[in-house]
Amino acid sequence: MHVVITGVNRGIGRTLAENYQARGDKLTGTARDGSAQVVLDVTDPAQHFDVAAHLGDQPVDLLICNAGVYLDKGQSIDGYPADMWTQSFAINVTGVFLTVQALLPNLRAAQGKVAIISSTMASHTRAPGGSYIYRASKAAALNLGRNLATDLRDDGIAVGIYHPGWVLTDMGGPEADITLDQAAEGLIERFDSLSLETTGCFENWDGRAHAY
Numbered sequence: 001m002h003v004v005i006t007g008v009n010r011g012i013g014r015t016l017a018e019n020y021q022a023r024g025d026k027l028t029g030t031a032r033d034g035s036a037q038v039v040l041d042v043t044d045p046a047q048h049f050d051v052a053a054h055l056g057d058q059p060v061d062l063l064i065c066n067a068g069v070y071l072d073k074g075q076s077i078d079g080y081p082a083d084m085w086t087q088s089f090a091i092n093v094t095g096v097f098l099t100v101q102a103l104l105p106n107l108r109a110a111q112g113k114v115a116i117i118s119s120t121m122a123s124h125t126r127a128p129g130g131s132y133i134y135r136a137s138k139a140a141a142l143n144l145g146r147n148l149a150t151d152l153r154d155d156g157i158a159v160g161i162y163h164p165g166w167v168l169t170d171m172g173g174p175e176a177d178i179t180l181d182q183a184a185e186g187l188i189e190r191f192d193s194l195s196l197e198t199t200g201c202f203e204n205w206d207g208r209a210h211a212y
Helices: 011-022 045-055 082-102 104-110 132-155 180-193
Strands: 002-006 026-031 062-065 113-117 158-163 202-204
Touching (some): 002 011, 011 026, 011 180, 026 045, 045 082, 045 104, 082 104, 082 132, 113 132, 113 180, 132 158, 132 202, 158 180
Parallel strands (some): 002 062, 062 113, 113 158, 158 202
């Protein structure tokens, strides 16, 4: 199986990459800092073109849109500068769409799957306040995934949206609930089970359906 993962330089992306490599899958990892096989700033259309050129006509069985940022962590209500909104949406939303768009021929060739890493903070039924930019961007990524699931069904491409858990990473912080290994193992199980029957799902790392 050929797996493409964005943002493999740290956190969940790196641990997912390590797990797929350990089980013998072919991996293409991207990172904007040059630490992966392929350089990709997901906000840069030209770099998406370069990734597509690097892959050529190789089928992609699974695309994991993992690259993301949480720039507004700790902001107060009088914060949230406009450029923070712009940068966050460029990475967390537009970047996901550009990645899927660039690799559509490869996904179609395999009738592959797309996994979008969103967050419990995307849920409109759970709104404890704060983190407005991150919450809004992840809600938009969820909406994007749901609509892609509709449009790509006829191509045989399933799309799932996932909450990876509150994970012990730089983003998740030291109070988080689960380890990187737990999150990665659970997510891989979810991705393996994704199909056209479940396309459009919003699930937790442990398989529970997530509230929208």
